[in-house]
Amino acid sequence: MKLTSKGRYAVMALVDLARFDNINPVSLRDISLRQGISLDYLEQIFSKLRKKEIVQSVRGTQGGYILNKKAKEIKLINIFEAVDEKVKTVQCKKESKKGCNGKAVKCLTHNLWDELENHINDFFDKKSLEDLVKDNSVRRV
Amino acid sequence: MKLTSKGRYAVMALVDLARFDNINPVSLRDISLRQGISLDYLEQIFSKLRKKEIVQSVRGTQGGYILNKKAKEIKLINIFEAVDEKVKTVQCKKESKKGCNGKAVKCLTHNLWDELENHINDFFDKKSLEDLVKDNSVRRV
DNA sequence: ATAAACCTGACTAAAATAGTCAAGTATCTT
DNA sequence: AAGATACTTGACTATTTTAGTCAGGTTTAT
Ligand code: FES
Ligand code: FES
Numbered sequence: 001m002k003l004t005s006k007g008r009y010a011v012m013a014l015v016d017l018a019r020f021d022n023i024n025p026v027s028l029r030d031i032s033l034r035q036g037i038s039l040d041y042l043e044q045i046f047s048k049l050r051k052k053e054i055v056q057s058v059r060g061t062q063g064g065y066i067l068n069k070k071a072k073e074i075k076l077i078n079i080f081e082a083v084d085e086k087v088k089t090v091q092c093k094k095e096s097k098k099g100c101n102g103k104a105v106k107c108l109t110h111n112l113w114d115e116l117e118n119h120i121n122d123f124f125d126k127k128s129l130e131d132l133v134k135d136n137s138v139r140r141v
Numbered sequence: 142m143k144l145t146s147k148g149r150y151a152v153m154a155l156v157d158l159a160r161f162d163n164i165n166p167v168s169l170r171d172i173s174l175r176q177g178i179s180l181d182y183l184e185q186i187f188s189k190l191r192k193k194e195i196v197q198s199v200r201g202t203q204g205g206y207i208l209n210k211k212a213k214e215i216k217l218i219n220i221f222e223a224v225d226e227k228v229k230t231v232q233c234k235k236e237s238k239k240g241c242n243g244k245a246v247k248c249l250t251h252n253l254w255d256e257l258e259n260h261i262n263d264f265f266d267k268k269s270l271e272d273l274v275k276d277n278s279v280r281r282v
Numbered sequence: 283a284t285a286a287a288c289c290t291g292a293c294t295a296a297a298a299t300a301g302t303c304a305a306g307t308a309t310c311t312t
Numbered sequence: 313a314a315g316a317t318a319c320t321t322g323a324c325t326a327t328t329t330t331a332g333t334c335a336g337g338t339t340t341a342t
Contacts, residue, residue, distance in 0.1 A: 001145070001228045008250065011253070028287075029287075036242030046288090047289070059288050060287065060341055062342090064287075102177065168317085184320075187319085188320070200310095202315095202316065204308085204317075205318075
C-alpha cells in the first residue's frame with residue numbers, strides 16, 4: 001500500500017499555494033521551484049484541480065492559481081478525489097453482489113478491506129488544508 | 142493508494158487456513174480451489190509466511206500448512222510484514238534528515254504522511270486472525 | 283509586440299505487480 | 313519399492329501503473 005507521487009504532489013502544491021495565497025495568484029513556476037516538482041507534471045495536476053473547482057486559474061502574465069474555496073473547506077479527501085488518487089482496498093466491484101473470485105458471495109476478507117477503506121478515508125475527511133498550513137507555521141516558530 | 146493482491150491473498154489464505162486448522166494440515170491446493178487463487182502464487186506467499194514463522198509446513202502426502210502461533214497472536218501487521226506488503230506514505234528515507242526533494246529540511250507534508258502511516262498501521266495492529274475468523278463465522282449464522 | 287503563464291493531449295521510460303514455469307525434494311500410502 | 317501428493321526454490325515474463333516528458337497551443341498584462 002503506498003501513496004503515489006501524484007497525490008503527494010497535489011497536497012504539497014496546495015499547501016504551498018495556500019500559504020502564499022493572499023491577493024495575488026501563485027504561478028506554477030514558483031511552486032515548481034519551491035517544492036522541486038516538475039512544472040509539466042504540476043500542470044497536469046492543476047488541470048484536474050481546476051476542473052473539480054478546488055482552484056481557479058488566472059491567465060496571462062502575472063497569472064497563476066488561487067484557491068476557489070476557503071482553506072478550511074478543502075478537505076484532503078476532496079484533493080485526492082480530484083486527482084484520482086482514490087483509496088482502493090477491495091478487489092471486487094462494490095456495487096456488484098459477486099465476490100472478487102467471481103463467485104456469488106463476497107470473499108472471506110471483503111468486510112475487512114471495506115473497514116480498512118473507511119478507516120483511511122476518515123483520516124482524509126478530517127484534515128483540511130487549513131490544518132496543514134497551520135501545522136506548518138507552528139513548526140516554523 | 143491501493144492494496145495489492147499479494148497482501149489480500151495472504152490474509153485471505155490465512156483466514157481459510159485458520160478455519161480448517163484443527164489437527165490436520167491444510168494443503169495449498171485446497172486453499173487454491175476454495176479461494177480461487179493461483180497455486181503457484183500461493184506457494185510464493187507461503188514460502189514467505191513460513192520464513193517469518195507464521196505458519197509451519199508439513200511435507201509429503203496429506204501434508205500442508207498449519208499455523209505456527211495461536212490465531213489470536215497473529216496480527217494483520219505481522220502478515221503484511223511477512224509478505225512485504227508494507228505501508229509507505231512518505232517519499233523520503235525516514236532515517237535521513239533530508240527531505241524528499243533532496244533539500245536539507247523535510248517537506249511541507251512530511252508530518253502529514255507520517256501521521257497517515259501510523260493511522261493505517263494502528264488498524265493492522267489491532268486486528269488479529271482470530272477476529273477475522275470470528276467475524277466470518279458470525280456472518281454464517 | 284512580446285513575454286509570462288496557463289492549457290491540452292499524446293507519448294514514453296521505468297518500475298511494480300501478478301503471476302507462470304520448471305525442476306526439484308520430502309514423506310505418506312500401498 | 314513405487315507412486316502420488318504436496319512442499320520448495322528460483323528464474324522468468326506479460327501486463328499495468330506510475331511518473332513523468334514533450335510539443336504545441338491560447339490568453340493577457342505590460
Ligand atoms: S474483496 Fe470484495 S469479494 Fe473479495
Ligand atoms: S515525504 Fe518526507 S520530506 Fe517529503
